[in-house]
Amino acid sequence: MACVATLISNPAAPSLDADAVERAQRALPSAQTPVWLNPAIAADIPFTGAAENTQTDAKRALTEYVRTALGGAPIDVLLQDASGRxxxxxxxxxxxxxxxxxxxxxxxxxxxxxxxxxxxxxxxxxxxxxxxxxxxxxxxxxxxxxxxxxxxxxxxxxxxxxxxxxxxxxxxxxxxxxxxxxxxxxxxxxxxxxxxxxxxxxxxxxxxxxxxxxxxxxxxxxxxxxxxxxxxxxxxxxxxxxxxxxxxxxxxxxxxxxxxxxxxxxxxxxxxxxxxxxxxxxxxxxxxxxxxxxxxxxxxxxxxxxxxxxx
Missing domain, CATH: 3.40.50.1000 (HAD superfamily/HAD-like)
Structure with a gap:
């Protein structure tokens, strides 16, 4: 199933860099090339998730896994289906x-x-x-x-x-x-x-x-x-x-x-x-x-x- 992870930092203190995006990519299943929505502030990472990853509990678990991969950086992580955003x-x-x-x-x-x-x-x-x-x-x-x-x-x-x-x-x-x-x-x-x-x-x-x-x-x-x-x-x-x-x-x-x-x-x-x-x-x-x-x-x-x- 086509999914997307959106990484977002505070526009007042931009902190999203290529290294953070790469770490998030490694934590996601079948991650694809990132799409920058706003350099240093927000990026989408398309990935292919199993159907169960669209369920709330599994989505929360994967979100926390990505947050952990980011090492406590002040970056928000939102996971959802790619369609209907x-x-x-x-x-x-x-x-x-x-x-x-x-x-x-x-x-x-x-x-x-x-x-x-x-x-x-x-x-x-x-x-x-x-x-x-x-x-x-x-x-x-x-x-x-x-x-x-x-x-x-x-x-x-x-x-x-x-x-x-x-x-x-x-x-x-x-x-x-x-x-x-x-x-x-x-x-x-x-x-x-x-x-x-x-x-x-x-x-x-x-x-x-x-x-x-x-x-x-x-x-x-x-x-x-x-x-x-x-x-x-x-x-x-x-x-x-x-x-x-x-x-x-x-x-x-x-x-x-x-x-x-x-x-x-x-x-x-x-x-x-x-x-x-x-x-x-x-x-x-x-x-x-x-x-x-x-x-x-x-x-x-x-x-x-x-x-x-x-x-």
Missing amino acids: RKRLFLADMDSTMIGQECIDELADYIGVKREVAAITERAMRGEIEFAPALRERVALLKGLPASLADKVIAERIRLTPGARTLVATVRKNGVFTCLVTGGFTLFTQRVAAMIGFHENRANTLVVDAGGRLTGEVTEPIFGREAKLATLIELRRRLGIAPEATLVAGDGANDIAMIEAAGLGVAYHAKPNVAKAAAARVDHGDLTALLYAQGYRREEFVTEGAPQAGA
Whole structure:
């Protein structure tokens, strides 16, 4: 069966050289001539894998074998079938995936409870506590904050993850439908989705009183793990897209279900439990790694548009 291994380094610190590619070739069965997608940053290595190597467990084992062959170099390794690499539907988490922060933690900082809220966030994202009660607990601590403070957080604290706009602009140019899905809040997602260029966004809604202040409550039902998966299935059916033609990226425990259900589900700089569950992960590259994983060359990237937040 025709397969491909994609090697990717961080564009901010290119480290993929011919020696690394050669070591990966030696670790792969029937490896062929590499194809450079971007010199020093990304390359494809076509190889012929047995049918069992396309199964998740075997794919993970072979991926780890290649990583070991690379000797701990800061290079991501993604293995997949050579056919059907370019996806038609893209769903992504927001906090710590498409942006570098957790919005609720930054909001909490304005009333001096960031440390407490961030600790709960971290435990929830690691899967140590249930997401919904953890969200309610954190939201309760925000009672009395003006909802307009979200604008200040976005302007002063939120920074898009490197490659975010390029990723979405490039796949959209190639006919991909995009949706930002998050256990965060519409106060942020509507703005962030517009900044990056997503078609749609789904999130939780904070309850705001007549005076424009947060009540400490969130509209039920909570948009979490199951809702993210349901959104993937809903959009797939609505658009007539096969499961294998879907791409998902996330970093937290409530992303696992949609990552596992996607044609290419990527744990992006993820918590250990998420990285363990995902068949593919990006630990070193930026979000353009998701383009290289689909076989896009650097010259195919769409980079025009407004600058990223903070740029």
